[in-house]
Amino acid sequence: MDREKPLLGTVQETLLIPLYARAVETRKEHALLRDPRAEEIVASIDYDFGRFDGLPSLxxxxxxxxxxxxxxxxxxxxxxxxxxxxxxxxxxxxxxxxDNGRARWFELDLPDVIALRRRFFTDTPQRTMIASSVTDAAWAAEVASGAGGPYLFLAEAVLPYLDEADVRQVVDLLADRFPGALLALDTAGPGFFDTQEEHDALSRVEARMHWFCPDLPAQLADWRPGADMMASHTLTSLPAALLAQLPLPYRQMVAALAAQKLPQAEGYRLNLIRLP
Ligand SMILES: C[S@@+](CC[C@H](N)C(=O)[O-])C[C@H]1O[C@@H](n2cnc3c(N)ncnc32)[C@H](O)[C@@H]1O
Known part of the structure; x- marks a missing residue:
């Protein structure tokens, strides 16, 4: 396949960071995960991925x-x-x-990302791509009419790039259309947000975060009373069962990071909530 320059907007470019992290990891002897698709995709995209080499945030x-x-x-x-x-x-x-072979999946992103994604993935009866902003309510109707619950929504490294009003609109949309659904999202606290200019990976792209959230339970109590926090972790307080499965060097790395108690790390949370 010819290497093609990705035509991506500013925030869309950030998808190349976790993609590259998975590709690079795949080549390691003791890897956190293996993702040969990510390796293939990286090899077929014309982009200076070298700017992310060796960054701890990968x-x-x-x-x-x-x-x-x-x-x-x-x-x-x-x-x-x-x-x-x-x-x-x-x-x-x-x-x-x-995937377990029985679930129904929808994969949503902005139109230029979905155009790129379609070069590598295809829709199937179980798996549908949707080209839309998450803030455009029409996508929720497509999901609701195409599949029944229960629903799990994942917003991994997405919502901090939106304005707070848009995050609230997304939470409202999900809670209104899919009451009782689960939503996994990450939140940046002030220590993480205020140092983003120095963040190892973000400082190498143009996109910046616009939403920070020091206290998700309090924020949800204000926006959508009745939402339940099912889980909330920092990278230094991962579930014990997950930690136990990591290769030893990574367990040691996480323990060393925990000992430093850096505000950047401690203020970045991975949350699972149940919408009211
Ligand atoms: C850091 S990347 C994360 C990608 C993916 N979740 C992952 O973990 O590999 C952020 C993603 O959010 C998407 N995004 C940002 N704003 C969006 C919006 N308003 N609607 C839909 N997707 C959006 C970007 O296009 C990009 O693909």
Whole structure:
């Protein structure tokens, strides 16, 4: 396949960071995960990925992905024919990693991302790409008419790039259309948000975060009273069962990071909520 320059907007370019993290990891002897599709995709895209080489936050992105994967696997084990919706899917390969052959998947992103994604993935009766902003309510009607619940929505490294008013609109849309659904999302606290200019990966692209959230339970109590926090972790307080599965060098890395108690790390949370 000819290497093609990706024609992506500013925020869309950020999808190349976790994609590259998964591709690079795949070549390691003791890997957090293996993603041969990510390697193929990286090889066929004309982009200076070298700017991300060796950045510590690539490991953070992988740990986040593993936790989100775990939440999907647990959800599908309890509800094998449920619906999973990837909001801001980028070039993620979660379906390849955790699909159970019976669930219904929707993968949503902005139109230029879906155009790129269609070069590597195809729709099937179980798997549908949607080209739309998450803030455009029409996509929710497509999901609701195409599949029944229960629903798990994943917004991995997506909502912090939106304005707060748009995040609230998304939470309202999901809660109105899919009451009782689960939503996995990451939140940046002020320590993370205020240092984004120095962030190792973000400082190498133009996109910036626009929403930070120091206290998600309080924020939800204000926006949608009755939402339940099912889980909330930092990269240094991952579930014990997930931590136990990591290769030893990664367990040591996480322990060393925990000991430093950096505000950037401690203020970045991975959350699973049940909408009211
Ligand atoms: C850092 S990437 C994460 C991609 C993917 N979730 C992953 O973990 O590999 C952020 C993604 O959010 C998408 N995004 C940003 N704003 C969006 C919006 N308003 N509607 C839908 N997707 C959006 C971007 O296009 C990009 O694919």
């Amino acid at each position: 490991t953070g992105a992988l740990l986040r992905t593993l936790l989100f994967d775990r939440w999907v696997a647990e959800f599908l084990s309890a509800h094998p024919q449920a619906t999973v919706v990837e909001i801001g899917t980028g070039l993620n390969t979660r379906y390849e990693r955790v």
